[in-house]
Each structure stands twice: as C-alpha cells, then as structure tokens.
Amino acid sequence: MTEMKEMKEMKENLFYKRTNAWDALSDAQIKQSKVFNEDYKKFLDISKTEREFVFNTLDVIGKLGFISLKDAYENKQTLQPGDKVYLESNSKTIALAIIGKQPLTEGINMVGSHIDSPRLDLKPLPLYEDNDLAMLKTHYYGGIKKFHWVATPLSIHGVIIKKDGEKVEINIGEEENDPVFVISDILPHLAKDQYAKNLREAIPAENLNVIIGSVPISDEDGADKVKLTVMKLLNEKYGIVEKDFINAEIEIVPSVKAKDVGIDRGLIGAYGHDDRICSYTGLKALLNAGLCSKTTLLYLSDKEEIGSVGNTGAQSDFLEYFVSLIYSLTTEKSNDLDIKDIMYKSVMLSGDVNAAFDPNHKGAFESNNSTYLGRGVGIMKYTGSGGKGGASDASSELMYKITKLMDDNEIIWQIGELGKVDQGGGGTIAKFAAKLGIEVVDVGIPLLNMHAPFELASKVDIYMCYLCFKVFFESL
Numbered sequence: 346m347t348e349m350k351e352m353k354e355m356k357e358n359l360f361y362k363r364t365n366a367w368d369a370l371s372d373a374q375i376k377q378s379k380v381f382n383e384d385y386k387k388f389l390d391i392s393k394t395e396r397e398f399v400f401n402t403l404d405v406i407g408k409l410g411f412i413s414l415k416d417a418y419e420n421k422q423t424l425q426p427g428d429k430v431y432l433e434s435n436s437k438t439i440a441l442a443i444i445g446k447q448p449l450t451e452g453i454n455m456v457g458s459h460i461d462s463p464r465l466d467l468k469p470l471p472l473y474e475d476n477d478l479a480m481l482k483t484h485y486y487g488g489i490k491k492f493h494w495v496a497t498p499l500s501i502h503g504v505i506i507k508k509d510g511e512k513v514e515i516n517i518g519e520e521e522n523d524p525v526f527v528i529s530d531i532l533p534h535l536a537k538d539q540y541a542k543n544l545r546e547a548i549p550a551e552n553l554n555v556i557i558g559s560v561p562i563s564d565e566d567g568a569d570k571v572k573l574t575v576m577k578l579l580n581e582k583y584g585i586v587e588k589d590f591i592n593a594e595i596e597i598v599p600s601v602k603a604k605d606v607g608i609d610r611g612l613i614g615a616y617g618h619d620d621r622i623c624s625y626t627g628l629k630a631l632l633n634a635g636l637c638s639k640t641t642l643l644y645l646s647d648k649e650e651i652g653s654v655g656n657t658g659a660q661s662d663f664l665e666y667f668v669s670l671i672y673s674l675t676t677e678k679s680n681d682l683d684i685k686d687i688m689y690k691s692v693m694l695s696g697d698v699n700a701a702f703d704p705n706h707k708g709a710f711e712s713n714n715s716t717y718l719g720r721g722v723g724i725m726k727y728t729g730s731g732g733k734g735g736a737s738d739a740s741s742e743l744m745y746k747i748t749k750l751m752d753d754n755e756i757i758w759q760i761g762e763l764g765k766v767d768q769g770g771g772g773t774i775a776k777f778a779a780k781l782g783i784e785v786v787d788v789g790i791p792l793l794n795m796h797a798p799f800e801l802a803s804k805v806d807i808y809m810c811y812l813c814f815k816v817f818f819e820s821l
Contacts, residue, residue: 363717363720363721363759364720364721364757365719365720366719366720366721366757366803366805366806366809367611367719367805369755369757370805370808374808377808378804378805378807378808379804381629381807381808381811382613382804382807382808385603385613385622385625385626385807386602386603386604386613386615387603388401388625389603389615389617389618389621389622389625390519390602390603390615392460392617392621393462393500393502393519393596393598393616393617394464394502394503394596394598395437395438395460395461395647395657396436396437396503396504396594397502398460398621398624398645399433399436399437399438399439399460399645400436402439402441402628402645403431403433403439405628405632406429406431406441406632409429409632410429411429411430411431411441412428412429412430412431413430413431413432414430414431414432414667414670414671414674415432415670417430417674418670418673418674421674422674423674423675424444424671424674424675425444426444426445426446426636427443427444427636428443428444429441429442429443429444430442430444430671432663432666432667432670434656434657434663435656435657437460437461437647437657438460438645438646438647438657438658438663439645440642440643440644440645440663440664440667441628441631441642441643442640442641442642442643442667442671443631443634443635443636443637443640443641444640444671444675445636445637445638445639445640445641446636446637446638446639447638447639447640448675448676449640449668449671449672449675449676449687450683450686450687450690451639451690452639452687452690452691452692453639453640453641453642453668453687453690453691453692454637454639454640454641454642454691454692454817454818454821455641455642455643455644455691455692455693455694455778455783456623456627456630456631456642456643456644456693456694456696456814456817456818457643457644457645457646457659457664457693457694457695457696457774457775457778457785458620458623458624458627458644458645458646458695458696458697458774458789459620459624459645459646459647459648459649459650459653459659459697459774460620460621460624460645460646460647461486461487461647461648461649461650462487462598462616462617462619462620462621462650463485463486463487463488463489463619463650463796464485464486464487464489464596464597464598465483465484465485465486465494465499465553465555465596465597465598466483466484466485466486466594466595466596466597467481467482467483467484467503467590467593467595467596467597468482468483468484469590469591470482470587470590470591471483471590471595472557472572472575472576472587472590473572474568474569474570474571474572477559477561477571478556478558478559478571479556479557479558479559479571479572479574479575480554480555480556480557481526481554481555481557481597482551482554483553483554483555483597484550485550485553486596486650486651487650487651487796488650488796489796490544490796490797491545491547491548491549491550491553492530492544492547492548493797493798494528494548494553494798495527495528495529495530495548495553496527496528496529496530497527497528497599497798498518498525498526498527498599498600498601499518499525499526499527499528499555499597499598499599499600500516500517500518500519500523500525500526500597500598500599500600501515501516501517501518501526501595501596501597502515502516502595502596502598503515503593503594503595503596504593504594504595505583505585505589505590505592505593505595506589506592506593507584507585507589507592508586508588508589511584513583513584513585515583515595518600519600523600525600526555526556526557526597527555527556528552528553528554528555528556529556530548555597557575558571558572558574558575558578559571560574561573561574562574562577598616598617599616599798599799601614601615601616601798601799602615603615606801610804611719611803611804611805612718612801612802612803612804613801613802613803613804613807614794614799614800614801615799615800615802616798616799616800617800618698618790618792618795618800618801618802619697619698619792619795619796619800620649620696620697620698620789622698622789622790622792622802622807622810623696623697623698623789623790623810624645624696626696626790626807626810626811626814627643627645627696627814628643628645629811629815630811630812630813630814630815630817630818631643631814631818633815634815634818634819637818637819639821640671641818642667642668644659644664644667644693646658646659646663646664646774649697649773649774653774653777659774659777659778660777664778664781665684665688665781668684668687668688669684672684672687685782688781688782688783689782689783691782691783691784692743692746692783692784692785692821693775693778693783693784693785693786694747694785694786694787694788694813694814694817695737695773695774695775695778695785695786695787695788695789696787696788696789696810696814697773697774697775697787697789698789698790698791698792698795698802699716699723699725699761699762699763699787699789699790699791699792700715700716700761700763700764700791700792700795701715701716701717701718701791701792701793701801702715702716702717702718702791703793709764709765709768709769710764710765711762711764711765711766714760714761714762715761715762715764716759716760716761716791717759717761717791718791718793718801718802718803718806719803719805719806720757720759720791720806721756721757721758721759721805721806721809722751722756722757722758722759722788722789722790722806722809722810722813723758723759723760723761723788723789723790723791723806724744724747724748724758724759724760724761724786724787724788725760725761725762725763725786725787725788725789726738726739726744726760726762726786726787727739727762728763728770728771728772728773728775728776728787729770729772730769730770730771731766731767731770732766734770735770735772735776736772736776737772737773737775737776737778737779737785737787739784739785739786739787740784743784743785743786744786746821747786747788747817750816750817750820750821751813751816753820754812754816754820756809756812756813756816757805757809758809758813759791761791773787775787788810788813788814789810790802790803790806790807790810791803791806
C-alpha cells in the first residue's frame with residue numbers, strides 16, 4: 346500500500362499532466378467567464394470584417410480616454426505614465442498602448458494578433474446574369490475548404506467609394522429581416538462527376554458564385570433583366586452604379602451568429618474565432634490591466650491569412666512606426682538605435698489560435714503534443730511545417746518566463762503543436778515580430794473547425810486566454 350502511494354506521489358511530482366480548466370475554476374470564476382463570453386459573442390457578431398473590428402475597437406476605446414497618436418505627435422504632446430494612445434491604418438489595422446511607469450527603453454509588453462479571417466472577396470467586376478439568376482463572382486481569401494462555402498447562408502459586408510468620393514458602407518444579411526445569399530451546389534443525384542474528384546477539386550474556385558437575385562425587371566426587353574433589377578435596387582439604396590464596384594472592398598462572410606454549442610453550453614461556435622478571439626481577449630486584457638510598470642501594447646494586424654503582406658500586414662513597418670512615435674513623445678532625444686534597442690528588450694505574446702485535438706480525425710494529430718478543448722490556453726513554442734519551415738521558435742529562457750508566470754498566477758495552460766510533423770503546418774505573425782528583435786512566443790486558444798464558416802472554441806479556454814494576457818501585461 347505504501348509503495349502504491351509512493352508511486353502515485355512520484356508520478357504527480359515527475360509527470361506533466363494537463364488539467365481540465367473547468368475543474369480548476371471556482372464558482373465565482375465560472376460566473377465571470379460566462380459574462381466575459383457573452384460580451385465576446387456580441388462583439389464578434391458585429392465585427393465580421395477587419396474594418397468592423399477596428400471600428401468597434403475605436404468605439405470602445407473612445408469612451409476610455411484613448412487619444413490619437415498622430416494628433417499627439419502633431420501637437421507635440423509629451424506622454425506621461427497612464428496616457429492611452431492608438432494608431433490605425435487604412436481602417437484595417439490598429440495598435441493601442443498605455444504608457445507605463447518605466448521608461449520605454451526598458452522594453453514593452455506586447456500582445457499581437459490578427460483581425461482578418463478566411464472569407465470570399467468580390468472580384469473587381471463581380472455582377473453578371475446567367476439563365477435568369479444574378480450572380481457575384483468571388484475570389485477566396487486565405488486557406489479555406491471551398492466545399493464549406495456552398496449551400497450555406499452568407500452575408501455581404503464592405504465599403505464602396507462612389508464617383509463623387511462618398512464612402513458607402515454595405516451590410517446585408519445580418520439583421521433578422523435581411524435577405525441572405527448563397528452559393529449553389531450540385532444535388533447528390535447528379536454529383537457523379539463531383540464525387541470522382543478529390544475534396545480540393547470538387548468545388549472549383551470559379552464556381553464560388555453568389556446568388557444575389559432572381560427577379561427580372563418588369564417591362565424591359567433584352568438580356569440582363571435580373572442583373573438590372575439588382576443594380577436598380579443597389580442604386581436606390583446606396584446610390585451606386587456597376588463601375589463603383591471597382592473602387593470597393595466587399596467581403597462575403599457567413600451570416601451565422603455566435604452560438605453556444607452543446608447542451609451544457611460549454612463551447613462557442615462562430616465565424617471568425619481565428620483570430621478575433623485572441624484580438625478580443627487581448628483588447629479586454631489591455632483595458633482591464635490599466636497602468637502597469639512597463640508600457641503595454643496591443644497590435645491588431647491585417648492580412649495574416651495571406652502572409653501578413655501589404656501596408657496593413659505584420660510584415661509592414663506599422664508596429665515599428667507606432668513605437669517610434671510613442672518614443673519620440675516620451676523622450677527629448679530619440680534615434681533609430683534606441684528604437685531597435687526597445688524592440689530587443691520587448692516581449693510579445695503572439696495571440697493566435699491553434700488546432701485542438703479532434704476525436705473525429707485522430708490520425709492528423711500526435712496526441713502527446715496536441716492542445717485540447719477545455720484544458721486552458723495553448724502555448725506553441727514553434728510553428729512552421731515539416732522541419733519547422735517558416736517557424737518562429739521561442740527560446741528556453743522565454744518559455745520558462747511565460748510558463749512560470751502562468752503557474753504563479755494559476756492560469757491553466759497547455760503545450761502543443763499544430764498536428765503531426767509531416768501532416769501540414771501553419772504560421773502566425775510571431776516570425777515577423779521576431780525579425781524586429783522582439784522575444785516572442787505563440788499563445789492562444791485551441792479550435793475545432795479552424796478556417797471553417799463555424800469554428801468551435803471552449804468558453805473556459807477563452808477566459809483563460811484573457812487572464813493570461815492580463816497577467817502578462819501586469820506582471821512581466
């Protein structure tokens with residue numbers, strides 16, 4: 346009996362063991378988690394594009410005393426500890442910071458994530474008619490399974506710049522009485538040719554055409570009568586003509602709302618968890634951490650799903666520009682070497698989702714090194730594919746610092762990687778932060794159905810991620 350007890354104690358002391366976070370939460374924390382996740386669902390429902398996320402973030406921080414960093418720079422305003430600043434670019438990326446008690450030269454505690462998600466974009470001239478149906482041509486954005494997007498309700502979001510320069514915002518398919526849109530799929534009775542193809546080829550990209558209308562305009566002879574109906578309605582509501590589509594950014598996204606999943610309501614199903622889930626938890630953590638020892642910074646980038654390219658992606662110099670502006674307003678003398686030194690002394694948690702172990706697809710995962718729903722926030726030491734190709738690989742020193750911080754603050758966390766080594770892989774913005782000299786590690790929330798129109802996350806993991814980001818801002 347004594348030997349069995351000793352063996353049990355030895356295992357507890359020597360073995361790594363994951364914890365189901367639900368078991369670790371107190372009743373009070375479960376209540377707090379419930380409130381947090383209800384607010385998250387509401388924010389997600391109104392933030393289905395990167396532009397909407399930026400707009401809603403500005404709405405939140407505008408009530409909390411944040412000021413435009415550009416305005417502060419133009420007014421030569423000296424920033425003091427506790428000052429709150431932001432900078433946005435092209436309405437698709439934004440950075441926020443709260444000036445800390447220590448000089449910026451001591452480094453910055455950063456959380457970086459991205460606010461774009463896989464979707465369908467309209468082509469420059471999308472509208473056409475085919476056999477009495479008006480259709481919209483699309484170009485898919487990011488890594489999607491194309492067959493997910495057929496025969497599912499869709500909504501239209503975006504902006505159009507008219508000939509006179511007026512910007513028109515479009516949002517159709519989200520309200521209860523709004524129409525929705527759909528991409529047709531071949532019926533199983535006639536799907537012989539489709540069944541003969543592999544999943545990647547079963548739905549050609551050029552078949553992702555959205556049905557937008559079916560009623561021909563009355564008292565009109567000739568072709569394109571349904572297309573004319575559609576343009577007439579769009580012109581009456583928005584004042585646009587077909588040429589205006591060229592000056593547009595229109596996204597097709599699922600019209601589904603964020604919903605509780607499971608009879609126990611332990612999961613949230615929604616479009617856009619990847620990666621607005623880490624962006625939202627990072628936002629709430631920054632705001633609730635308040636004034637900290639070091640300056641705290643949240644960087645929400647665009648274009649991650651297509652390689653973090655462009656002037657709103659993490660490969661741009663936006664983050665460095667933001668830090669440079671802050672530094673110029675906190676010191677009398679600044680130079681490029683100072684900025685580089687600040688970056689090398691800074692730490693970032695790259696907030697991005699990771700793949701949860703899927704019981705329906707066990708063969709794609711190595712169970713000992715996977716993350717699981719409900720077992721807390723996930724840490725990925727490295728990303729990449731195959732032999733860590735394209736990875737950012739965190740140092741042992743940083744891993745110790747972060748895992749100790751989590752343990753000391755009773756944050757439930759787990760370690761994992763993205764599936765079996767030769768199965769595939771993926772990347773985050775971490776490697777672009779690392780290029781600037783920032784110490785960085787990926788920390789985020791495990792998902793099922795990643796990149797699908799309806800992704801799944803555990804409420805307890807979401808809450809743990811928020812607590813993780815908050816103690817990181819406050820303690821490190």
